[in-house]
Amino acid sequence: MECDPQQKAETKKRLAQIQEMYGFIPVANKVLSERPDLFLPNTDVSRSVLEGKGVLDRKTRYLIATAAAAAMGGEYCIHNQMKHAIEAGANRDEILEALQIASFMAMTRTQSYAFREFAHQFNVDTGERQ
Numbered sequence: 130m131e132c133d134p135q136q137k138a139e140t141k142k143r144l145a146q147i148q149e150m151y152g153f154i155p156v157a158n159k160v161l162s163e164r165p166d167l168f169l170p171n172t173d174v175s176r177s178v179l180e181g182k183g184v185l186d187r188k189t190r191y192l193i194a195t196a197a198a199a200a201m202g203g204e205y206c207i208h209n210q211m212k213h214a215i216e217a218g219a220n221r222d223e224i225l226e227a228l229q230i231a232s233f234m235a236m237t238r239t240q241s242y243a244f245r246e247f248a249h250q251f252n253v254d255t256g257e258r259q
Contacts, residue, residue, distance in 0.1 A: 136165035143172050151209060179213075188217040192227045199231035
């Protein structure tokens with residue numbers, strides 16, 4: 130696909146910023162950068178959510194991102210988001226608590242699906258409409 134030279138230049142600039150920030154370019158960014166029309170909006174959302182103005186401070190945003198990455202099982206995301214949380218001032222105990230919350234939420238999500246199916250298969254009355 131032919132791409133706009135301005136988008137291509139902006140993509141190159143953002144990749145350099147990502148390289149400087151992380152020390153490498155994540156695979157998702159490498160792949161998407163082949164399509165600046167997809168890469169640029171994706172990085173806009175990322176910047177807005179994690180670095181934009183809002184009521185949550187940077188440390189809290191990255192603690193949430195670390196927890197979400199852990200709950201979703203995103204190995205590479207856990208590494209990067211935790212690194213940013215530390216850089217934003219999160220300490221060992223704060224990160225450990227965020228990971229414990231993430232683990233709990235992942236567990237209860239699994240229980241929610243698994244136990245509903247168990248109840249369905251074994252005719253357990255849960256009081257819910259099936």
